Amino acid sequence: MAVGKATFGVMHPVRGFRLGTTRARIKYPERRDLVVMEAAAGSTIAGTFTRNAFCAAPVTLCQHNLSQVRSDQPLWLVINTGYANAGTGARGMADARAVCEALAQQAGVAVSQVFPFSTGVIGEPLPVARVVDGLPGCLAALSETGWDDAAHGIMTTDTRPKGASVQLKLAGGTVTISGISKGAGMIQPNMATMLGYVATDAAVAPALLQRLARQATDQSFNVITVDGDTSTNDSCMLVATGQSGVQIEETNQEDLAAFSAALNEVYLRLAQAIIRDGEGATKFVAVEVSAARSQAEARAVAFTIANSPLVKTALFASDPNWGRILAAVGRAPIENLDVNGVSVALNGVLIAEQGGLAESYTEAAGSAEMQKEEIQIQVTLGRGEAVATVWTTDFSYDYVKINADYRT
Amino acid sequence: MAVGKATFGVMHPVRGFRLGTTRARIKYPERRDLVVMEAAAGSTIAGTFTRNAFCAAPVTLCQHNLSQVRSDQPLWLVINTGYANAGTGARGMADARAVCEALAQQAGVAVSQVFPFSTGVIGEPLPVARVVDGLPGCLAALSETGWDDAAHGIMTTDTRPKGASVQLKLAGGTVTISGISKGAGMIQPNMATMLGYVATDAAVAPALLQRLARQATDQSFNVITVDGDTSTNDSCMLVATGQSGVQIEETNQEDLAAFSAALNEVYLRLAQAIIRDGEGATKFVAVEVSAARSQAEARAVAFTIANSPLVKTALFASDPNWGRILAAVGRAPIENLDVNGVSVALNGVLIAEQGGLAESYTEAAGSAEMQKEEIQIQVTLGRGEAVATVWTTDFSYDYVKINADYRT
Numbered sequence: 001m002a003v004g005k006a007t008f009g010v011m012h013p014v015r016g017f018r019l020g021t022t023r024a025r026i027k028y029p030e031r032r033d034l035v036v037m038e039a040a041a042g043s044t045i046a047g048t049f050t051r052n053a054f055c056a057a058p059v060t061l062c063q064h065n066l067s068q069v070r071s072d073q074p075l076w077l078v079i080n081t082g083y084a085n086a087g088t089g090a091r092g093m094a095d096a097r098a099v100c101e102a103l104a105q106q107a108g109v110a111v112s113q114v115f116p117f118s119t120g121v122i123g124e125p126l127p128v129a130r131v132v133d134g135l136p137g138c139l140a141a142l143s144e145t146g147w148d149d150a151a152h153g154i155m156t157t158d159t160r161p162k163g164a165s166v167q168l169k170l171a172g173g174t175v176t177i178s179g180i181s182k183g184a185g186m187i188q189p190n191m192a193t194m195l196g197y198v199a200t201d202a203a204v205a206p207a208l209l210q211r212l213a214r215q216a217t218d219q220s221f222n223v224i225t226v227d228g229d230t231s232t233n234d235s236c237m238l239v240a241t242g243q244s245g246v247q248i249e250e251t252n253q254e255d256l257a258a259f260s261a262a263l264n265e266v267y268l269r270l271a272q273a274i275i276r277d278g279e280g281a282t283k284f285v286a287v288e289v290s291a292a293r294s295q296a297e298a299r300a301v302a303f304t305i306a307n308s309p310l311v312k313t314a315l316f317a318s319d320p321n322w323g324r325i326l327a328a329v330g331r332a333p334i335e336n337l338d339v340n341g342v343s344v345a346l347n348g349v350l351i352a353e354q355g356g357l358a359e360s361y362t363e364a365a366g367s368a369e370m371q372k373e374e375i376q377i378q379v380t381l382g383r384g385e386a387v388a389t390v391w392t393t394d395f396s397y398d399y400v401k402i403n404a405d406y407r408t
Numbered sequence: 409m410a411v412g413k414a415t416f417g418v419m420h421p422v423r424g425f426r427l428g429t430t431r432a433r434i435k436y437p438e439r440r441d442l443v444v445m446e447a448a449a450g451s452t453i454a455g456t457f458t459r460n461a462f463c464a465a466p467v468t469l470c471q472h473n474l475s476q477v478r479s480d481q482p483l484w485l486v487i488n489t490g491y492a493n494a495g496t497g498a499r500g501m502a503d504a505r506a507v508c509e510a511l512a513q514q515a516g517v518a519v520s521q522v523f524p525f526s527t528g529v530i531g532e533p534l535p536v537a538r539v540v541d542g543l544p545g546c547l548a549a550l551s552e553t554g555w556d557d558a559a560h561g562i563m564t565t566d567t568r569p570k571g572a573s574v575q576l577k578l579a580g581g582t583v584t585i586s587g588i589s590k591g592a593g594m595i596q597p598n599m600a601t602m603l604g605y606v607a608t609d610a611a612v613a614p615a616l617l618q619r620l621a622r623q624a625t626d627q628s629f630n631v632i633t634v635d636g637d638t639s640t641n642d643s644c645m646l647v648a649t650g651q652s653g654v655q656i657e658e659t660n661q662e663d664l665a666a667f668s669a670a671l672n673e674v675y676l677r678l679a680q681a682i683i684r685d686g687e688g689a690t691k692f693v694a695v696e697v698s699a700a701r702s703q704a705e706a707r708a709v710a711f712t713i714a715n716s717p718l719v720k721t722a723l724f725a726s727d728p729n730w731g732r733i734l735a736a737v738g739r740a741p742i743e744n745l746d747v748n749g750v751s752v753a754l755n756g757v758l759i760a761e762q763g764g765l766a767e768s769y770t771e772a773a774g775s776a777e778m779q780k781e782e783i784q785i786q787v788t789l790g791r792g793e794a795v796a797t798v799w800t801t802d803f804s805y806d807y808v809k810i811n812a813d814y815r816t
Binding site (some may be wrong): 053089123313316319 | 459460461462463479492494495496497498500529530531595635640647716717718721724725727730731732734735738739747756760762763764765803804805807808809811812
């Protein structure tokens with residue numbers, strides 16, 4: 001299941017960034033399951049990663065490599081599906097290194113130029129030989145128009161490829177930002193990963209690129225949830241090839257703001273595409289919390305609502321069971337909440353205020369909103385100015401089916 | 409569904425404590441739905457309540473009344489099912505007071521001697537007239553042997569009554585502790601409540617009784633979870649009638665320890681009965697975390713595992729998908745966890761250690777343990793001495809069915 005129409009639009013090529021995809025038969029013979037990406041020499045790279053203490057071996061290697069990047073050689077990314085290479089101890093680290101070494105040798109670059117990513121079942125060893133055997137196929141397929149194939153190549157139980165691409169005109173010329181993603185937090189148990197890859201032909205210095213990547217992640221991938229389970233492999237990489245000739249820098253605040261806004265838009269579309277394709281999802285839900293004392297408080301309330309199994313099953317049932325929303329607000333980890341200041345609305349229809357049902361509310365009005373596929377849950381805390389939005393899905397039979405049937 | 413055999417054993421009467429139950433047709437005509445309890449003059453009372461900011465009107469009244477108790481009059485408790493009287497604003501408070509006033513008048517006591525409780529759908533007003541009309545039936549049925557009827561009378565979507573009763577011989581004589589409970593956290597969406605009522609014929613001063621109630625709650629109701637959703641109505645009351653003539657006090661540490669242990673046992677059995685009857689439950693699961701730096705840390709890890717939808721769906725599938733347990737440990741809110749010190753076992757079968765699969769582990773052994781109805785998930789953090797156990801259930805189709813079908 002998935003919410004809304006699949007919208008994998010036109011992916012603008014990014015100069016200096018090539019993608020190659022192949023069927024390496026890593027786990028399922030019929031799938032494209034191995035992707036290689038090359039960013040031309042002179043590119044800069046930034047990344048944001050899972051905070052799970054059991055982070056996968058490739059995540060550890062990527063974090064290490066970020067500080068080792070050389071500008072005189074291309075950067076390479078290699079992504080396999082089928083196995084997450086997480087919970088695999090010392091062997092997992094050796095396996096990830098072996099893949100990087102094989103690609104470095106074939107590509108003629110230093111091994112620290114290679115960033116590895118894995119997604120799939122946790123705890124089983126990576127079949128290194130199959131991954132390595134697939135590399136020549138990926139290299140042969142490398143192309144600046146390889147985005148579509150790559151978006152398919154990183155899918156696991158995703159039902160559709162996910163991509164977003166924008167072009168923007170700046171004073172110095174036109175800049176392209178394109179990206180793909182897969183997964184949905186850790187709703188895909190064995191395929192336990194959200195991955196994102198975004199490239200631009202703007203030129204951005206590493207420190208600024210990292211800051212922009214963090215900001216974009218914070219307002220996109222960090223504010224989506226399907227089940228509250230943080231994966232061991234989450235990674236989102238941002239590469240800037242510079243081949244548009246347009247430099248993004250702090251000294252040009254206007255271009256920086258425009259570029260940052262466009263980048264945020266690409267990240268957000270990729271993150272929302274993950275939610276729309278959440279396991280078993282039948283609804284696309286924005287939980288909007290306002291009038292909080294701080295953004296952290298607004299987010300805490302929004303996440304408590306978004307992760308409540310009772311709210312999620314009510315969404316699945318299209319049931320305007322607003323008592324469950326109030327109960328979630330009431331148990332959110334914030335101090336001294338005065339419930340008399342709280343109001344709750346669905347798609348703008350006021351339901352509860354002053355701790356009880358709004359006089360204007362009718363069950364028919366609430367029910368009509370809950371039937372919709374896209375729902376905004378709007379909560380006002382009445383004690384400050386801060387706002388936050390978290391995107392989530394409902395909780396359906398199919399969620400249980402997908403996550404209980406695997407391996408059995 | 410429910411786990412294991414229903415075991416509503418012999419309930420020893422508690423001298424000075426009577427219970428009366430009736431069908432008041434509050435919501436469903438065929439159910440026993442109204443219960444009144446009377447504790448003889450001279451009784452002491454203690455209570456523990458939900459921390460949900462949207463706590464129900466009766467919870468607010470109970471907390472207020474605890475400081476107003478007179479020892480020259482009996483204490484009364486009145487419990488209705490069908491409506492939670494939560495999220496009902498100012499009207500909800502007036503309604504709860506109206507019920508208390510009616511009972512106080514019929515019983516001839518001060519209104520502050522009456523403790524009201526409601527359980528059921530959140531947000532709809534309490535049908536006060538039906539509750540008040542049911543009171544004479546409850547009063548007529550009052551009996552020290554009324555435990556069984558009362559256990560049925562407080563049920564909502566529970567599939568079985570829940571009770572526990574022990575007798576213990578102390579230096580001064582024999583003391584009885586009996587109690588009943590209902591619900592399972594907030595897995596019963598509209599019937600949104602866990603309730604517990606425990607009575608003893610020991611004599612216990614109010615401050616000590618409150619301390620004992622808190623301790624018992626902390627190691628029982630506070631360490632169970634079905635879905636992480638804290639109800640608006642959770643309440644557990646402890647009444648001491650003193651009519652055994654046995655005084656429990658700080659100056660007799662031996663009797664105090666024995667009484668406290670027996671009380672904890674009653675609370676724990678009532679709490680575990682709620683988990684065994686959890687909505688859609690097919691497993692009874694103890695998550696045992698040891699070698700933590702503090703009990704708070706051990707609990708945080710145990711709750712993260714116990715509330716993970718992915719761990720719960722794996723339990724439903726009897727799938728030894730230990731990667732999900734590792735991932736939950738890794739995202740638990742604790743600082744600087746070294747995964748190399750972590751080990752995970754199922755019913756004593758070591759699965760993971762040093763960040764990866766244990767050499768001794770076989771899928772057959774793990775699978776055999778996961779088929780069982782009672783499962784211990786044993787996690788060692790390897791960084792301290794503290795331990796904690798949390799009890800939970802799995803996450804089944806029936807959980808979604810029960811919580812999505814309501815009101816639709």
